[in-house]
Amino acid sequence: MPNYKLLTPGPLTTSHSVKEEMLCDRCTWDEDYKGITQKIRTQLLELACVQEQDYTAVLMQGSGTFAVESVMTSAISDNDKVLIVTNGAYGERIVKMAHCIGLNYREYRVAYNAYPNEAEIKEMLEEDQAITHLVMVHCETTTGILNPIEMIARVAREYSKTSIIDAMSSFGGMEINIHELGIDYLISSANKCIQGVPGFGFVIAKRDKLLACEGNARSLSLDLFDQWSEMNKDGKWRFTSPTHVVAAFSKAIDELHAEGGISERYRRYQNNNQILRDRLERMGIHTYITAEKQSPIITTFLFPSEDFNFEDFYLYVKERGFVLYPGKLTEVDTFRVGNIGEIYEEDIQTLCDIIEDYMEGCQHA
Ligand SMILES: *Cc1c(COP(=O)(O)O)cnc(C)c1O
Secondary structure, eight states, X not given: OOOOEEOSSSSOOOOHHHHHGGGSOOOTTSHHHXXXXXXXXXXXXXXXXXXXXXXXXXXXESSHHHHHHHHHHHHSOTTOOEEEEESSHHXXXXXXXXXXXXXXXXXXXXXXXXXXXXXXXXXXXXXXXXXXXXXXXXXXXXXXEEOOHHHHHHHHHHTTOEEEEEOTTTBTTBOOOHHHHXXXXXXXXXXXXXXXXXXXXXXXXXXXXXXXXXXXXXXXXXXXXHHHHHXXXXXXXXXXXXXXXXXXXXXXXXXXXXXXXXXXXXXXXHHHHHHHHHHHHHTTOOBSSOGGGBOSSEEEEEOSSTTOOXXXXXXXXXXXXXXXXXXXXXXXXXXXXXXXXXXXXXXXXXXXXHHHHHHHHHHHO
């Protein structure tokens, strides 16, 4: 079997012990298994800094996109209208969902390397009173830009709008005080910063908002309200649950606590990211996103020269134990390096040594 570390933003490199949890087959209706689901739901609320009386956690089968779509189809009724802030592919994917579901929506699109403007958002809300919901991606994994959720959450509160945040690639790796921010729906998945394996996503929802969603969904399997009402009884999932993935996720949460919680994981990711950017900068490989807007999750790098051959570079690095990620921009040539998952400073230093060797080889070629 190939043995390399994934420097991708999920699925990512997981620990041996997380993988080991999947060696046992669990029964979906047995108390042992349902107990794991309930424990995870409680732990997610703790990680989100919210109380059980105000918020609830719902797990949803599928990749992260399924969880986002379950919120879009369940939280926004035909009488509502959603403003979707986009500066990357994941925001644009939410626009596509809105189109497929048939929601009333409006897109506020900004450049991939820019922040949305608070005044412009307020203007749209004032001019279009029909808007009831605000959606934005926290860390836009397309570029690695870290969007201002504090601002969006504040505007949503000020204008009494429902806020929906796709925190897929940031939750668990950065402290997000959902209670303080007053976020109504926050979405993430098993295979990102909590460092589990892919198979389900989860939603941390404000209880009163979710309870008002009954009957809204235009999908059976993605009905977040129904999923919640079944799961909330005793931890039994509606339809087959990804048992191995759930067990691995439970182990991954234990390991997050053992590391010292989100603040310590953030410190490790931040350190990984800083070393990576500093060392590549010294080699003449610059970032697409400026430092103050950069997330500690994933970085987009510009090709160092016109004749830089990504395929060749990718294979060179892969043969030496690391898998990188191609860029996702159309107007500039880029590649991406994720630094989340079971990745430590020594891994990043080794990677940078490999890249340095490659760059020197290129000069002599
Ligand atoms: C990973 C990710 C998703 C979900 O992608 P899936 O491929 O469906 O898991 C959504 N939004 C963001 C910002 C992501 O990073």
